[in-house]
Every structure is written in C-alpha cells, then in structure tokens.
Amino acid sequence: MIPMIFSSTLLVGLVSWFLWEKSHRKTRDMPAGLHKDISLPFTQEYELYHNNLSLCSKKVRACMAELDIDYKSHPIELIETGSYENIGRDYLTVNPGGLVPTLVHNGHPVYESHAIIAYLAKLKEGAGGNTLVPADEADRAAMQTWIDKASLTGDDPTTNIKRSAANCAGLLTTPLMVSALQDIPLRLIFEGLLFHRIRSRAAIFMIMKLRGLSGFTKIKPLMNALGEARNNMELHLDALDEHLLGNGPHIIGNQLTLADISWLVILERLVEADWMEFFLRGDQRPNVQRYWQYLQQTQGYKIGILEFQSTVMDAAIQRLKSHKRNNPAFTASLEGQRQ
Ligand SMILES: N[C@@H](CCC(=O)N[C@@H](CS)C(=O)NCC(=O)O)C(=O)O
Known part of the structure; x- marks a missing residue:
C-alpha cells in the first residue's frame, strides 16, 4: 500500500513539474x-x-x-x-x-x-574606418551572395546544403558533437526531448550520445547526410577558390567585408572539426589556403574566436582526432571515397 501511495505521489509530482515547466518555457x-x-x-x-x-x-x-x-x-x-x-x-x-x-x-x-x-x-555606416560594407552597389550585391552562401539557414541543416556552405559545415560538425556529448550526462540531454523547440534536433543528440563515436557511423541516414554535406562542401570550396583567383586576399575588392567574416567562421569550423586537412589536402585549393592564412591575421579571428576557447571542446577535439588515428575504418567512413 505504502509503495503504491509513494509511486502515485511521485508520478503526480513529475507530471505537475513537467506541465509547470512547459508553461514557463514557451518556444x-x-x-x-x-x-x-x-x-x-x-x-x-x-x-x-x-x-x-x-x-x-x-x-x-x-x-x-x-x-x-x-x-x-x-x-x-x-x-x-x-x-x-x-x-x-x-x-x-x-x-x-x-x-x-x-x-x-x-x-x-x-x-x-x-x-x-x-x-x-x-x-556603423558613415562612422569612418572600414564598416565591412563596400560603397559600390554592385560590390554590395556580390557581397550579399557570398554572405548567403555562408549563412546557416532553417532549423534542419540537411536542407539547403547545395546553397549553403554553413549548412554543410553544421553537418560536418556531427563527429565532433558526438565526441563532445560523451562528457555530457544523459539526463541533461533528455531535457531537450521535453522542452526543445526543435524536437528532432534534441532526438538526434540523444541518439548520438547513445551510439558514441564507434556507433554513430552505422546510422545510415546520418552518414548519408554527412556524405552529402562533404560532397557539397567540396563544391562550395571549389567556387570560393575559383573566385579568389584574381581577387583576394578579400572576397570583394580590396577591403574586408561581411562576406569575409561569414567565411572566416566556416573555414575555422573546418579546422576545429578536423576537416581542413581533408579539404585542402596536398596543394588543393591554393587560393583558399592563402585566404585562410590571411583571415587568421584579422582582429575578427584573433579577438572574436581565439579569445573564446572552450576547454570542453578542446577535449572533444582531441578525443575525435585520437579516435580517427586509431580507427582507420572510422576515418574512411567519414571521408568516403577520396578522389
Ligand atoms: N540561423 C541561425 C542559426 C542559429 C543556430 O542554429 N544556433 C545554434 C548554434 S550555431 C544553436 O543555438 N543551437 C542550440 C540548439 O539547437 O540547441 C543564425 O544564423 O543565428
């Protein structure tokens, strides 16, 4: 009798907590x-x-x-x-x-x-100095095209990967996320299933946590999406390389613009998630290689990125790299058939 009273009280308590939380977490x-x-x-x-x-x-x-x-x-x-x-x-x-x-x-x-x-x-327009937007109308339109190519759009990164290098970068970060989630307790990840606006995102994180680095490469839909992202990223980087030939070191004219800021974080993500050597292997995409060298000298990189390191992420990166080194089959399944 007592255990029954106890478990029903617990159940009522849990349901009340959930309903109260839900009503205070409107998304x-x-x-x-x-x-x-x-x-x-x-x-x-x-x-x-x-x-x-x-x-x-x-x-x-x-x-x-x-x-x-x-x-x-x-x-x-x-x-x-x-x-x-x-x-x-x-x-x-x-x-x-x-x-x-x-x-x-x-x-x-x-x-x-x-x-x-x-x-x-x-x-900042008219404030003097570089306001990151070119004066010329045509240059502004060209800048916008390159910003769009580097903008993360929509709730689901698998859409728009042909148009957006950022959506590709999001998917290519999956192995790093899986690595990071190993340090996060399951109960914290479960919170997302209850309260996240994008329930599917929370569900994928839960699956990635449960499968871990060795298991997630066996999840077909995830690996297909990653393969699509990898192939499309190759195309985005080819387009960037071709554009930079004859231009550069900036995407537009001879000033740093919002387009460069948008691409800076894509290239930095490729380094962070351990893809850069894959995409710039050998002497591939030499203009992108030079561009990346240049971007690392900017204030945006030195202050906006380097001054905000994450120790949690550093550990996740090291774990991912070591898993790749020790498991060539794992690396091969991430990288697909190299051309
Ligand atoms: N299109 C949005 C994307 C924002 C976005 O997806 N942010 C991610 C981090 S890059 C986030 O907040 N994720 C948390 C989550 O989904 O729980 C933007 O450009 O600001």
Missing part, C-alpha cells in the same frame, strides 16, 4: 532582425548572448571585433558544451527560439547571425 520560431516590440533589461548599449563553440556566435563576435564594438558578454551553454541553458526559462525570455546568438541593442533583441552582422554594419 517559437523568431524571425530574423530587430524586434522593437520586445524590451529586455539591459545595462549596456550592446549585449551579446552567445556560445564559444557556436559558429553563428563566432561570426557575430568576429564582426563586433572588426567594428570595434564593446559589448556585455552573456555566455550561454548549449548541450554540446555542457547543458541546455539555451532552452532554460531565463534565456527563452531573451530568445524564445532557444538559439544563439542574440544581440540586444538598447534593450531590443536582434535575431539570426546574418541579420545581426548586417544590422551592426548599418549602424
């Missing part, structure tokens, strides 16, 4: 750009909610470093770097989409990294 897709209708507490003109590892956060930090914009930093953990702080009650009031980065300017949020960098550059 919705947030359109890109400035939301004047939302007002948030702030103490500084610019405040940035971001994560050290996140590609989109890196892009905004690199942009702010180049524009010399001082900001209050709010680091937000993602499950791969420690916990689902991005779907916690506090952060969902800042961004009900549960995604980073979010810029808060004078108390109003701006969502989506490509919209944030455009917003920042516009604010």
Whole structure:
C-alpha cells in the first residue's frame, strides 16, 4: 500500500513539474532582425548572448571585433558544451527560439547571425574606418551572395546544403558533437526531448550520445547526410577558390567585408572539426589556403574566436582526432571515397 501511495505521489509530482515547466518555457520560431516590440533589461548599449563553440556566435563576435564594438558578454551553454541553458526559462525570455546568438541593442533583441552582422554594419555606416560594407552597389550585391552562401539557414541543416556552405559545415560538425556529448550526462540531454523547440534536433543528440563515436557511423541516414554535406562542401570550396583567383586576399575588392567574416567562421569550423586537412589536402585549393592564412591575421579571428576557447571542446577535439588515428575504418567512413 505504502509503495503504491509513494509511486502515485511521485508520478503526480513529475507530471505537475513537467506541465509547470512547459508553461514557463514557451518556444517559437523568431524571425530574423530587430524586434522593437520586445524590451529586455539591459545595462549596456550592446549585449551579446552567445556560445564559444557556436559558429553563428563566432561570426557575430568576429564582426563586433572588426567594428570595434564593446559589448556585455552573456555566455550561454548549449548541450554540446555542457547543458541546455539555451532552452532554460531565463534565456527563452531573451530568445524564445532557444538559439544563439542574440544581440540586444538598447534593450531590443536582434535575431539570426546574418541579420545581426548586417544590422551592426548599418549602424556603423558613415562612422569612418572600414564598416565591412563596400560603397559600390554592385560590390554590395556580390557581397550579399557570398554572405548567403555562408549563412546557416532553417532549423534542419540537411536542407539547403547545395546553397549553403554553413549548412554543410553544421553537418560536418556531427563527429565532433558526438565526441563532445560523451562528457555530457544523459539526463541533461533528455531535457531537450521535453522542452526543445526543435524536437528532432534534441532526438538526434540523444541518439548520438547513445551510439558514441564507434556507433554513430552505422546510422545510415546520418552518414548519408554527412556524405552529402562533404560532397557539397567540396563544391562550395571549389567556387570560393575559383573566385579568389584574381581577387583576394578579400572576397570583394580590396577591403574586408561581411562576406569575409561569414567565411572566416566556416573555414575555422573546418579546422576545429578536423576537416581542413581533408579539404585542402596536398596543394588543393591554393587560393583558399592563402585566404585562410590571411583571415587568421584579422582582429575578427584573433579577438572574436581565439579569445573564446572552450576547454570542453578542446577535449572533444582531441578525443575525435585520437579516435580517427586509431580507427582507420572510422576515418574512411567519414571521408568516403577520396578522389
Ligand atoms: N540561423 C541561425 C542559426 C542559429 C543556430 O542554429 N544556433 C545554434 C548554434 S550555431 C544553436 O543555438 N543551437 C542550440 C540548439 O539547437 O540547441 C543564425 O544564423 O543565428
């Protein structure tokens, strides 16, 4: 009798907790750009909610470093770097989409990294110095094309991989994510299944955690998506290499622009997720190789990326590299048939 009373009380308690949490963690897709209708507490003109590892956060930090914009930093953990702080009650009031980065300017949020960098550059227009946007109309249109190719779009990275190198980069990060998740307790990952706006993302993370590095290469749909991303990334890098021939060291004209900021984080991600040697093997894509050397000299890289290292991620990178070294079959299944 007593155990029955105990278990029903526990069940009622759990259900009440879930319903209460759910009603306080309302999520919705947030359109890109400035939301004047939302007002948030702030103490500084610019405040940035971001994560050290996140590609989109890196892009905004690199942009702010180049524009010399001082900001209050709010680091937000993602499950791969420690916990689902991005779907916690506090952060969902800042961004009900549960995604980073979010810029808060004078108390109003701006969502989506490509919209944030455009917003920042516009604010700095006419301020003197390089505002990361070319003066010439045609150059601006060309810059936008290269920004679009490097913007992470949609909730599902498997869509748009033909158009977006960023969506490819997202999928190519899967092995690193699997490695990172090994350090994260299962119960924390489970939180995503209950409260994440994009339930499928949370489910994939759960599967990746359960399968681990040796098991996830046996998940056919995941490996097919990774193979597609790898093949399309080859094409995106070919296009970049061809464009840089005769141009360079910048994508547009002779100034650093938002297009370079957008590509900086893609190339840096390829290094971080241990793909760069694969894509730039031998003397392949020499213009991209030179471009990457150049990008590493920029303030955007030195401040926006190097100053925000993640120890959790460093451990995950080392684990992934060592797993690849010790398991040639694993590496071969990631890299597919080399041409
Ligand atoms: N299109 C958005 C993508 C934002 C996004 O997907 N952010 C990732 C990190 S790069 C995130 O917050 N992931 C957390 C999660 O899905 O739980 C942008 O460009 O800002």
